[in-house]
Amino acid sequence: MIFGEFYSITIDGGVFVNERIPEETVEEIRRKTDIVDIISDFVQLKKQGRNYFGLCPFHGENSPSFSVSPDKQIFHCFGCGAGGNVYTFLMDHDGVTFQEAVLQLGSRTGISVNVEPDKNNRSEQQEDISYKNHLEAHDLLAKFYHHLLLNTSEGQEALEYMYSRGFNEEQLKTFKVGWALPSWDFTAQFLKNKGFDLPSMEQAGLVIKRDDGSYFDRFRGRVMFPIENDRGQVVAFSGRIIQPTSDEPKYLNSPETPLFQKNKLLFNYHRARGSIRREQSVVLYEGFADVISSNEYVGHGIATMGTSISDQHIQMIKRLTNQVILCYDGDQAGVEASYRASKEITAKGLAVKVAVLPGKLDPDDYIQKHGGKAFRQEVIDSSVSLMAFKMRYHRFGKNLQTEDGRINYISAALKEIAFLSGAVEKELYLKQLSDEFDISLESLQAQLNDIAPRFTKTNSDLRKPAVQTAAIPQRRSMLMPAYQTAERRLLAHMMVNEDTAYTVQALLNGAILNKDEHQAILTYLLAFYESGHQADPGAFVQILPDRHLRAFATEVSMMEINPEVGKEELNDYVLEVLKYQKMLKIKEKESEEKEAERRKDYRRAAEIGMEIIKLRKALKR
Numbered sequence: 001m002i003f004g005e006f007y008s009i010t011i012d013g014g015v016f017v018n019e020r021i022p023e024e025t026v027e028e029i030r031r032k033t034d035i036v037d038i039i040s041d042f043v044q045l046k047k048q049g050r051n052y053f054g055l056c057p058f059h060g061e062n063s064p065s066f067s068v069s070p071d072k073q074i075f076h077c078f079g080c081g082a083g084g085n086v087y088t089f090l091m092d093h094d095g096v097t098f099q100e101a102v103l104q105l106g107s108r109t110g111i112s113v114n115v116e117p118d119k120n121n122r123s124e125q126q127e128d129i130s131y132k133n134h135l136e137a138h139d140l141l142a143k144f145y146h147h148l149l150l151n152t153s154e155g156q157e158a159l160e161y162m163y164s165r166g167f168n169e170e171q172l173k174t175f176k177v178g179w180a181l182p183s184w185d186f187t188a189q190f191l192k193n194k195g196f197d198l199p200s201m202e203q204a205g206l207v208i209k210r211d212d213g214s215y216f217d218r219f220r221g222r223v224m225f226p227i228e229n230d231r232g233q234v235v236a237f238s239g240r241i242i243q244p245t246s247d248e249p250k251y252l253n254s255p256e257t258p259l260f261q262k263n264k265l266l267f268n269y270h271r272a273r274g275s276i277r278r279e280q281s282v283v284l285y286e287g288f289a290d291v292i293s294s295n296e297y298v299g300h301g302i303a304t305m306g307t308s309i310s311d312q313h314i315q316m317i318k319r320l321t322n323q324v325i326l327c328y329d330g331d332q333a334g335v336e337a338s339y340r341a342s343k344e345i346t347a348k349g350l351a352v353k354v355a356v357l358p359g360k361l362d363p364d365d366y367i368q369k370h371g372g373k374a375f376r377q378e379v380i381d382s383s384v385s386l387m388a389f390k391m392r393y394h395r396f397g398k399n400l401q402t403e404d405g406r407i408n409y410i411s412a413a414l415k416e417i418a419f420l421s422g423a424v425e426k427e428l429y430l431k432q433l434s435d436e437f438d439i440s441l442e443s444l445q446a447q448l449n450d451i452a453p454r455f456t457k458t459n460s461d462l463r464k465p466a467v468q469t470a471a472i473p474q475r476r477s478m479l480m481p482a483y484q485t486a487e488r489r490l491l492a493h494m495m496v497n498e499d500t501a502y503t504v505q506a507l508l509n510g511a512i513l514n515k516d517e518h519q520a521i522l523t524y525l526l527a528f529y530e531s532g533h534q535a536d537p538g539a540f541v542q543i544l545p546d547r548h549l550r551a552f553a554t555e556v557s558m559m560e561i562n563p564e565v566g567k568e569e570l571n572d573y574v575l576e577v578l579k580y581q582k583m584l585k586i587k588e589k590e591s592e593e594k595e596a597e598r599r600k601d602y603r604r605a606a607e608i609g610m611e612i613i614k615l616r617k618a619l620k621r
């Protein structure tokens with residue numbers, strides 16, 4: 001593999017996150033690289049017209065919907081929405097970081113990359129040497145513990161215990177599970193003999209200092225689970241006791257250290273990347289042991305390390321997929337935690353499903369009882385929509401036999417329904433409530449309108465979670481309303497020509513595009529030009545913050561457009577955009593008019609009627 005070379009640079013390079021590569025270098029390398037060349041290493045591409053097509057490496061498919069544009073130096077899949085420039089491709093395909101992708105292409109193009117320490121992190125640079133020590137110590141210990149568990153008589157009892165808990169040899173090997181001897185200073189002595197400095201090892205969380213200045217082992221007589229960072233380096237351990245005692249915790253984790261920060265680490269992230277891409281979803285557990293026990297059938301599982309999900313975690317997930325399947329414990333605490341996590345995750349634009357465990361089982365219990373295959377089919381693949389989960393959630397702790405309980409439940413459910421964007425989905429759940437509690441649909445609908453009239457009125461798709469699968473381009477544009485096609489055409493023209501961008505800005509005269517994503521791209525694009533960049537779709541997608549927007553931008557950029565566009569054509573598109581806004585306004589007025597009539601305020605209704613006529617006239621102009 002082409003990665004051999006640069007891995008040797010980065011693996012012992014320590015903390016890469018604090019270093020940056022100058023933007024000019026990033027751009028120079030990108031310009032000297034042909035995206036078609038790079039992608040051809042992984043995908044068979046055939047030229048059709050100006051672009052190349054092939055089978056998408058990010059989702060399973062039989063007919064090619066993956067396209068690469070040599071002119072724009074971008075790729076886009078019309079099937080799953082993957083898209084970006086050459087760096088994005090390598091990051092998504094091989095799960096490497098941005099810096100790693102740049103280094104790799106740098107060595108390919110013969111451009112040397114100067115990695116500057118980030119100015120904000122100058123002090124951390126001096127600590128790099130000790131971090132490097134910490135990494136080496138963790139790596140060495142993980143290997144040693146693993147050897148002790150699998151191959152020695154000292155590890156025999158622990159090994160049998162692990163087998164009795166349902167783990168098999170393959171799982172133990174994949175996750176490099178090990179055994180720390182029940183000794184006070186075995187690890188301390190081992191590290192010392194290998195030349196490690198014990199005060200530094202204390203900082204790494206491996207040993208603890210006594211009052212008399214001597215050091216003892218943090219982990220004693222525990223099954224050791226190495227915790228790896230997003231690059232597969234061991235940065236911490238979790239140790240599980242095999243004979244439960246009253247005064248020791250079942251699991252003992254490394255403390256937070258410079259290398260191990262719980263809010264930035266997801267267990268198994270490194271290993272699961274490929275599966276997450278293929279499955280187009282990620283399974284999120286509460287405990288890392290669930291990841292290991294389910295791994296044989298659920299390769300796309302990750303877990304937080306005893307902490308609730310953080311913004312950084314969500315960012316890490318977002319780099320790979322937009323679909324999260326929550327699989328928390330089946331007890332009340334687990335259900336509460338799922339509800340909280342779903343809020344955090346959907347707030348960041350990701351879609352959530354919930355895998356519901358029967359009874360109060362946790363994933364590991366379920367697998368022990370029914371096996372991994374049943375877990376995959378009955379739990380993960382049968383995960384329910386977030387709405388279905390919320391309806392169940394609101395039943396928790398409510399006595400539906402009493403009137404109070406029923407009212408509380410119905411109003412909580414209606415609040416959730418009010419936030420749904422699809423009319424069909426809304427009706428489905430209203431019908432469900434109506435049937436269950438024998439209340440007429442009309443009165444539920446009336447109550448729904450009271451709760452959140454502004455959410456129930458608009459049919460905008462702003463609230464919809466990011467969509468993973470898209471229809472093929474032709475079909476999509478046929479189904480697309482005229483204003484959306486117009487907005488996309490405008491953006492496509494703006495992306496290839498800076499002057500056009502400013503012309504459109506002037507024509508819009510402060511009006512915003514109707515679709516959120518389109519407006520976001522427009523804003524980023526103008527900022528891109530204003531900071532001195534020239535038109536270049538491949539460079540532009542680089543600055544977009546998430547894959548959802550990138551997918552939009554690359555898809556728009558792949559549209560066939562007339563390069564000689566005139567101001568008149570642009571103006572037509574802008575008029576289409578404005579027309580839609582006027583139509584929305586008319587609809588709004590119409591319902592105000594009805595409302596006034598219902599109140600028997602005929603004077604007001606007539607006034608609104610006049611306004612509507614005026615608006616209609618303006619529309620025809």
Ligand SMILES: [Zn+2]
Pocket residue numbers: 056057058059066077078079080081082
């Ligand atoms: Zn695809």
